[in-house]
Amino acid sequence: MSMTRAELQDSARKAFGEGGLAANAETSWGLIAEMGWLMMAVPEDQGGLGLGREATGVIHTELGRALVPGPAIAQMLVIEALSAANGLPERDELLARAIGGEVMTASLAGSGATGLLRCVPDADRASHILVVEPARVTLVPVADVDVTPRDIWDKTRRLFDVRLSGTASGLVLAEGDAAAALAERLEGQLLFALAGDSLGGADAILELTIDYLKLRHQFSRPLALFQALKHRVANMKTWLAASEALFWSRAADTSAALPELGALKAHATSVYRIIAEDAVQLHGGIGLTMEHHCHLFLKRAMLNCALGGDSDHWEEQAGRQALNASA
Amino acid sequence: MTDALETLRHEVRAWLEANAPADWREACTSHDAFLATQRGWFAKLAEGGYAVPHWPAEWPGGGRSLAEQKIIYEELARADTPRLLLSFMSTYHAASTLFEWGSTAQQQLYIPRILEGEIWCQGFSEPGAGSDLANVKTRAERRGDVYVVNGQKLWSTMGQFADKCLLLVRTSSDGAKQAGLTYLLLDLKAKGVTARPIHQIHGDEEFAELFLDDVEVPVAERLGEEGQGWAVAQSTLSSERGLTLLELSARMRGALWRIADLIREAGREDDPGILRDFGRLATNVDATCALADHFLATRIAGEERVGDASLVKLSYSRTLRDYTALGLRLGGMEAQYHTPIIFGGGMETGNWMADFMNSYAWTIAGGSDEVQRNIISERLLGMPREPKSWTLEGAA
DSSP states (O other), rough: SSSOOHHHHHHHHHHHHHHTOOOOOOHHHHHHTTGGGGGSSSSSGGTOOOOOHHHHHHHHHHHHTOOOSSSSSHEEEEEEHHHHTTOTHHHHHHHHHHTTOOOEEEEOOOSSOOEEEEEEEEEGOSSSSEEEEETEEEEEEEEGGGEEEEEESSSOOEEEEEOOOOOOOOOOEEEHHHHHHHHHHHHHHHHHHHHHHHHHHHHHHHHHHHHHHHHEEEEEGGGGGOOHHHHHHHHHHHHHHHHHHHHHHHOOOOTTTTTHHHHHHHHHHHHHHHHHHHHHHHHGGGGGGSSSHHHHHHHHHHHHTTSSSHHHHHHHHHHHHHHHHHH | OOHHHHHHHHHHHHHHHHHHHHHHHHHOOOOOHHHHHHHHHHHHHHHTOOTTTTTTTTSSOOOOOOHHHOOOOHHHHHHHHOOHHHHHHHIIIHHHHHHHHHHHHHHHHHHHHHHHOOOOEEEEOBBSSSSOOOOOOOOEEETTEEEEEEEEEEETTTTTTTTEEEEEEEEEOOSTTTTGGEEEETTTTTTTEEEEEOOOSSSSEEEEEEEEEEEEGGGGGEEETTTHHHHHHHHHHHHHHTHHHHHHHHHHHHHHHHHHHHHTTTTOOOOOHHHHHHHHHHHHHHHHHHHHHHHHHHTTHHHHOOHHHHHHHHHHHHHHHHOOOOOHHHHGGGSSSSOOOOOOOOSSSHHHHHHHTTHHHHTTTSHHHHHHHHHIIISSOOOOOSOOOOOTOOOO
């Protein structure tokens, strides 16, 4: 990696930090494209930075930390799929447009469904939708699909249902075995991205909660002096540190299989959920208000738990894998 | 995995095939058999060059990289070899404290002896100094070239079998409690030392009580200066919280097959609830291993913060409890029938009730989980320290 993880982290944190939490969607998207963060993983001969999974991990954690809105995760899935479409004549041109910020989006729901794609971010302003089927991966122009907005609790994301019309064909990016392999890679990438987003968010809300406990006084002393609360926070920090270590070790492990990335996603989203849940509790009344930022983290945490296949699914897969590993 | 590491893995595996002790679990039903197994296996490992891979390169068997150490530990666990419980304190606590604080003469004297199998224990805790370790009351009075020591030590792991003891004593009662402590190397064969084994809840006697009655310790057997004992003790404790967890977490990962076997024996391979619990456990084990790796990389880079080691210890101790609890649950009624314990079998013997009870060793010993949580919240997260004094409301 030509740029170290710390350097990349530093520049991303500074850039997103200026906009504050859940910043303006358009400004954030412009920034993401301008900084070149969408092309992190694209090979250099295709106009990308060739930095691999660890670098995208930095971007996803920083996006999560600042609750950045927009379709970055979906866009990176499209870019990955385009990058793999070696036989497609339009590939380089489409790739350049996607890297430059023209919205091309994909479902974040996880396992593939035909006909109806759910949880597709920013589909209303996209030019193309990625359709992943078991034997075929296509890029369909938005004109060939019906887009229905779905109002969700997490207002930092905008999700849509996308219905493919019977005649929609689109550009074929991969077919047969290549499509199956690509589909698995994309699913792994989605799980990894959701894990990163969750760990960034968890770290941010934990820090804000600790700051609040130090500031808020009751019974003539800061809340941070109560051992019952200190120990809860210490537990959260321990779970988070373990989840972060797992995230970076899987980021560096190019052979990590799908159940391993699923287990990581289940772990990271659970940690996020637990920390965001307790953050509201530890903030007391103020945590229940719309003015305060606690609820933004809580809602994004819950959404991340549901996207990409839930913990029940992935923990079961992880259990099966561990069972088979010792057969 | 690089070729060099793969080669090492094959080397270790081949060496273990030829040298790993067989049937030691069946044999270790008495302390004598335990001691013989432990001594024999340590000597063999030392001869093979795998006993102290975590030591610095200038000592025989040392100088292995973290990646190499991990492979050695994984292979030792995979071959189901006995953990070096008897020499655990010697090769970790004593050695790392000697490396950091020992004079050249002290290192030249003791490090080779440890490699030859000398057994060390730790004399820190006392009846009135558990989590509040600075409250140590055992007195050492200087008389010429010796300290005369009087007091009582508790929970000295392997204390009844040990030759030497890392001893924390009070040389002064003035000023802060920590400032009056001094660190001595006690010969347990010295006159006035009585070691009494303590019978634990799982039936073994892994630690002892030490009674010290006018015991003379030469001044030359002091580590650091008089009054520096607290700082020296921290280095002993941080060795336990740091380095050892790389090995222990690799051991726990290597022992996941025991749970898998139970699931198969119970015919519950397709029970989603059990699979989820096992999947969660396996992921927590992986996360703990990753955290131990990350911690050591941080330490080597000189970027370790106070409290980092506590994160690893807490993550390990909770995951070990989960591991043994899941085994106990899956073991059902069968696990409730009393089975004689394997002395020195470690935390993953498959005698689930005993393993479960043994897991408390990690949530209590070496600084309890609660102490780790204090360290994490106060030192790492900057939350306010506990007030130094307190009064009970309404008390006279």
